[in-house]
Amino acid sequence: MNRRTFVHTGFLSVCAVPFLKINAYPTSFQSKPGWLLEWIKIHDQQLPKFETFKVTDTGNKYFGGYMDDVEIPNPHSTGSFVLKACMLMSCPESIYYQSKDVLKNVEEAANAMLRFQHSDGTIDLLATNFHSTPDTAFILENMVPAYKFLKQSQTKGSEKALSSLQSFLKNAGEALIVGGIHTPNHRWVVSAALTKLNELFPDKRYTNRINQWLAEHIDLDPDGQYTEKSTNSYSPIVNRSLIIMARGLGKPELLEPVLKNLEMTLYYVHPNGEVVTEASNRQDKGTIGNMYKYYYCYRFMAIQKNNGEMAAMCRQIEKTSTKEQLAGYLDYFLEDPSLWRELPADKPLPTSYTKAFPYSGVVRIRRGNWDTTILSKNTGWLTFHKGNAVLQAMRVAASFFGKGQFQSENIEKEDNVWILKNHLEGPYYQPLDKDKISADGDLDKMPRTLRKQSEIQKLDTTIKIQETNNGIEVEIDMAGTEGVPVTLELIFRTGGTFAGVSSHPVNPKAYLFAGQSGSYSAGGDTIHFSSGRIEHKNIQLRGALPALDAPTVYITGFTPFKHTIRLS
Numbered sequence: 001m002n003r004r005t006f007v008h009t010g011f012l013s014v015c016a017v018p019f020l021k022i023n024a025y026p027t028s029f030q031s032k033p034g035w036l037l038e039w040i041k042i043h044d045q046q047l048p049k050f051e052t053f054k055v056t057d058t059g060n061k062y063f064g065g066y067m068d069d070v071e072i073p074n075p076h077s078t079g080s081f082v083l084k085a086c087m088l089m090s091c092p093e094s095i096y097y098q099s100k101d102v103l104k105n106v107e108e109a110a111n112a113m114l115r116f117q118h119s120d121g122t123i124d125l126l127a128t129n130f131h132s133t134p135d136t137a138f139i140l141e142n143m144v145p146a147y148k149f150l151k152q153s154q155t156k157g158s159e160k161a162l163s164s165l166q167s168f169l170k171n172a173g174e175a176l177i178v179g180g181i182h183t184p185n186h187r188w189v190v191s192a193a194l195t196k197l198n199e200l201f202p203d204k205r206y207t208n209r210i211n212q213w214l215a216e217h218i219d220l221d222p223d224g225q226y227t228e229k230s231t232n233s234y235s236p237i238v239n240r241s242l243i244i245m246a247r248g249l250g251k252p253e254l255l256e257p258v259l260k261n262l263e264m265t266l267y268y269v270h271p272n273g274e275v276v277t278e279a280s281n282r283q284d285k286g287t288i289g290n291m292y293k294y295y296y297c298y299r300f301m302a303i304q305k306n307n308g309e310m311a312a313m314c315r316q317i318e319k320t321s322t323k324e325q326l327a328g329y330l331d332y333f334l335e336d337p338s339l340w341r342e343l344p345a346d347k348p349l350p351t352s353y354t355k356a357f358p359y360s361g362v363v364r365i366r367r368g369n370w371d372t373t374i375l376s377k378n379t380g381w382l383t384f385h386k387g388n389a390v391l392q393a394m395r396v397a398a399s400f401f402g403k404g405q406f407q408s409e410n411i412e413k414e415d416n417v418w419i420l421k422n423h424l425e426g427p428y429y430q431p432l433d434k435d436k437i438s439a440d441g442d443l444d445k446m447p448r449t450l451r452k453q454s455e456i457q458k459l460d461t462t463i464k465i466q467e468t469n470n471g472i473e474v475e476i477d478m479a480g481t482e483g484v485p486v487t488l489e490l491i492f493r494t495g496g497t498f499a500g501v502s503s504h505p506v507n508p509k510a511y512l513f514a515g516q517s518g519s520y521s522a523g524g525d526t527i528h529f530s531s532g533r534i535e536h537k538n539i540q541l542r543g544a545l546p547a548l549d550a551p552t553v554y555i556t557g558f559t560p561f562k563h564t565i566r567l568s
Contacts, residue, residue: 033340039327040093043084050081062115064108075116075123075139082109083142087331090153098155110164117168121175133179134186136172137193143169144196145331173197177209184227185234187213192241195248220257221359224264229360231268232277232284235261236293243300262301267355270385271369273320278375278383279362292321296329299339308347363411363418365467372472374418374465376411379545381420384567388523390493396476397544399485400459401426404543420463427453457481471568478561486561487541490553496522501553510539511553528568533557
C-alpha cells in the first residue's frame with residue numbers, strides 16, 4: 001500500500017504517441033473558431049482593469065510595474081499584464097491589435113521586470129520565496145509567450161520592449177540552469193521553462209539541465225497519480241509542463257504519464273463537475289474546484305490521440321466552468337492552432353463504478369448523481385456528494401488521552417465492505433528504576449520511554465462502509481476502555497438547509513441529531529441521513545480537531561459505541 005513505483009520514461013514506448021511538431025502561429029481572422037474569438041473579447045475587457053494597479057510614480061523603483069490587491073508592486077502582477085497585453089497586440093481580432101498606447105505600457109512594464117529581477121536572474125514570490133528559481137520558472141510561463149506574441153505582432157516601435165523582455169528571459173535562464181527547487185512539481189516547471197527558452201535561444205546548457213531533472217524519472221505511481229496528489233493545483237501544472245517538454249524536446253514518451261494521469265482523473269470527478277481534492281498533500285487539500293485547469297490537457301490529448309473519453313471530459317468541463325476560467329489559458333491555444341480543431345466524437349465518461357486507488361489511499365464509488373470518497377491517512381475519512389448537496393467530511397473522535405481523533409493507515413476490503421481501522425493505547429508510567437535515574441534530577445535525561453507502563457487503556461475503532469441500493473451504510477464500532485465520550489461529525493457545505501435535526505444551544509453552526517431521519521438540501525438536491533443518537537452535548541472533545549467553520553451535524557455517545565448511519 002505504501003510502496004511507490006516510479007515511471008522511468010526511458011522505458012516508455014516512443015511509438016505510443018506520434019511525434020508532435022510545433023505549429024506555426026497563424027494570424028488569419030477567419031482561421032480562429034468562434035469560442036476562441038470569445039476568449040479574446042474576454043481578455044479585451046480585462047486589460048483595462050490593470051490600470052488601477054499600475055505604478056505611475058516615476059520616482060518609484062518599480063515605475064511601470066503593477067501591484068497586487070494590497071498595493072505591493074511585484075513581478076507576478078506585472079508579468080500577467082505583460083502577457084495579456086502582448087497577446088492582444090498580436091491578435092487582429094483584438095481592439096488592442098498593434099496598439100501604440102499598450103506598447104508604451106508594455107515597455108515600461110518590461111523595464112520594471114528587469115528591476116524586479118535579481119543579479120542572479122531570479123525573482124521573488126513576496127508571499128514566501130526569495131531569489132526563487134521555481135517562481136522564476138513559473139513566471140516564464142507568462143514571459144516567454146509574451147515575448148513571442150509581441151515579436152509576431154510586428155508592432156512598430158516594439159524593439160525596446162523586445163530587448164528588455166529578451167534580457168529578462170536570458171537572465172532568468174542563467175538562474176534556471178543552476179538553481180534549486182523545493183517540491184517535486186518544480187522540477188518539471190523549471191524544465192518546461194527551459195524548454196521554452198531553448199526554443200527561442202538554443203543553448204546546450206538548457207537541455208543539459210533538463211536532462212539532469214529528467215534523470216530522476218517522472219514521479220507517477222501505478223494509480224496514475226503524481227507524488228503531491230494535488231488534483232486542484234499541481235497535477236494539471238505537471239501535465240502542462242510535460243506536454244511542453246514532449247513537444248519542445250521531441251520526447252513524445254513524456255506524454256504517457258500525462259495520459260495516465262488524465263485517465264485516472266476521470267474517476268476523480270464529482271457529479272457536479274468538481275474534482276476530488278481530499279487526498280492532496282498540498283495546500284489544495286479539501287478545497288473546492290472544478291476541472292477547468294485540466295481543459296488544455298484534455299483537449300490536447302483528445303485531439304492528439306483521437307480519444308473520445310478525453311473529448312467528452314472537455315465538453316463536460318465547458319459546461320461546468322465559466323468562459324472566463326477557460327479563457328485564462330488563451331495563450332496556450334494561440335500558440336498551438338492544432339487545438340482549434342473539432343473534438344472527436346464523445347465516448348461515455350465513467351459515471352457508475354467502484355474504483356480503488358491504493359497508492360493514493362482512495363476508494364471512489366459513484367452511481368450517477370451521487371458519489372462517495374473513502375480515504376486513509378485522513379481525519380475526514382469519508383465524503384458524500386449528491387448533485388449540489390455535499391457532505392464535505394465525516395469525522396469521529398473520542399476523548400481518549402488527547403489523541404482520539406480517528407484516522408486509518410490503510411483501507412482494507414472484505415467482500416463488498418471497505419474497512420478502516422485504528423488502535424490506540426493510553427498507558428500510565430511507573431517510577432524509574434534506580435539505574436535509570438539521573439543524579440541531577442534532569443528529566444530531559446530521563447525520558448518517559450525508560451519508564452515501565454501500567455494500567456494500559458485501549459481503544460479499537462473499526463469502520464465498515466458498504467454500498468446500499470441508493471447510497472452507503474457506515475458502521476462505526478469503538479470498543480475497549482468503557483465510558484469514553486465519542487462524537488461523530490457530519491460536516492456539510494455551507495449554503496443548504498436541514499430537516500430532522502435540532503440546533504445546538506451554543507454553536508449556531510452545530511446541529512444535534514437524535515431522531516431516526518434527517519436531511520440536508522442544497523441547489524435542488526437532498527442528502528438523507530439516518531439514524532441519530534445524542535447521549536451528551538460535548539461537541540468539542542479534548543484531543544479532537546477543532547470544529548470546522550461549516551454546518552455540522554453531531555451524533556454522540558460513550559464507548560462501547562456501535563452506531564450505523566446511512567446516507568442516500
